[in-house]
Structure formats: structure tokens, C-alpha cells
Amino acid sequence: MPPHLIFVFLDGIGLGLDDESKNPLAALSLPAFETLAGGQRWNQSARPLAQPDLVFRPIDANLGVEGLPQSGTGQATLFTGVNCAALAGRHYGPFPHSKTRPALATENIFKKIKALGLPFEEPAVFTNAYPDRFFSYVDRTDRWTVTTRCCLEASLRIRTHHDVLDGNALTADLTGAAWPQEHPAITPITEQEAGQRLLTISHNHAFTLFEYFHSDKAGHSRSMEQATLVLHALDRFLEGLLSSFDPSRQLLIVTSDHGNLEDLSTKSHTRNPVPFIAYGHNASQMASVTDLTDVTPAIVEALSG
């Protein structure tokens, strides 16, 4: 049986220098992050690992294209396996570049996983919920993000506040702290509970994706205080996710689209490598992932059994 695969996509986290003055990932003690790197902090001096149940390695996000990697082309590459920066002729973002639309339509990871014919009612899910104002925004502007466009192209339902209430979706900020303003019935949860919820949701699917972008926002802020809040929140989320994770039946993938947060000396993205982590069932199969284009094919292969 293929594993239940959980993909946690963290926007804007690269592997930077081991310099506590500008790299919060080098400065902070983050126990769950360190567990996923074999007891190491996430920076360029961490040793790559390729163990049977844990792979931790830097991968390239520059894709042979000059300039600073951006979210639109980086995420489109990550979620299709096609070099979308090369297709667009440049790094572009945060929304998908028009030249990458065909790749997002035909090659996206949800579509590929659905085509495997795995015995699940919903083989692939995107667990982020969107508030009503997102749907009125896209109705008006047609500006879908990479992942929501992938959902449309693969006929995946985009989750709403109803799913949050049912415990069947996560909010982008993990806790839902900002949601009661628009959706008063929602009660915020802790980050640990959000991690446990993601794990519970994953039991019913072959592939469960969650995306987190506050890491990129914190990088743009250049604020160590903001970075510290975000990284501690993420660490509690990962702790909750790992607390009852079963590495013999589940596989966790964590990676990013480009660097940013690991270098607070600049408010822009970086050309640093990004971390790639595979933890759990047959993780070592993923040891040959070397850049963003390799992630979708490796996931599809792992789920093909």
C-alpha cells in the first residue's frame, strides 16, 4: 500500500548562513524543525541526510534562471514538475505567469494523483480554507493563486469556512485567530491542534497539501520579532503533526519555493537553496530530489507504490 502523504509547503524559507544576527532559523531553538533535520538547525552548515525514514537536503530553487526566484513560477514548478521559470523566461510572481497556465492545467500534482486511480473517495486534497472574501475577490479579478488554480484545473473543491467548522480544513494562519471577524462561528484553535487536525484529515486521502505563507511575509518584514513569532508558531504546528505521526504508514514532505526568511538583512527573496525534507514511509526514495522540478514526480512515484 502507498503511504498517506502529507505535503507541508512553506513559502519563502531557504537554507541560509549559520549567522544568528540575520538568520532566525540559525538563531532560534525550534525542536520540531530540528527533529526533521536529524537534530540540526536548518541552515547551510547542516549535514544532508539520506536515511531510510529521513531525507534532509538543500535543493535548488533558481532553476537555471537569473534573478531572484518568485512565488508564481516557483510554486508552479513545485506543483507540476515543469520548469515554469524557464517557460515564463524569468522568475515571476506572486501569481502564476500566463505562459505557465497550460502546464498548470495539464501537469498539476492533483491531476496526476487523481489519475493514479487510488482507492479513495478524494485521493488528493488541498486543506487550506478560504474565507468568503477570497471567493468574491477571484470572482471579480480571476486572480487565482498557483494552488487554487491547480484545484480548479483538477476539479478539486476549494475549502471554505464550513470545512473549518467541521474540522475538515485548516486556516492559512494555523489558528484561525483572524477568522471570527468575518465568520463569527469559528473558534480559534492552537497551532498544535492545527497540526493534529492536518494529520487526522490525511487519514482519508492519499495526498494532503497544506500551504503556509506567513513565513514569506515575515521575511519581507525584515523583523526578527515577526520571524520569531512565525517560526515558533510553525514549530508548535509541526510538533502537533509529529505527535501521533506513524512513519511506517505516513510520509511527510516539507519544502519551499524560494529563500527569504533565512536572510533578514534583505527584504527581498534570496537565491539560497531551499530545504527538502521527506520523513516516514520509504523516505529514502526521495533522496535524489535536487531541485523544485523533482518534487512532483517524486511524490507521484511514491504514491504509485
Ligand SMILES: [Zn+2]
Ligand atoms: Zn513564495
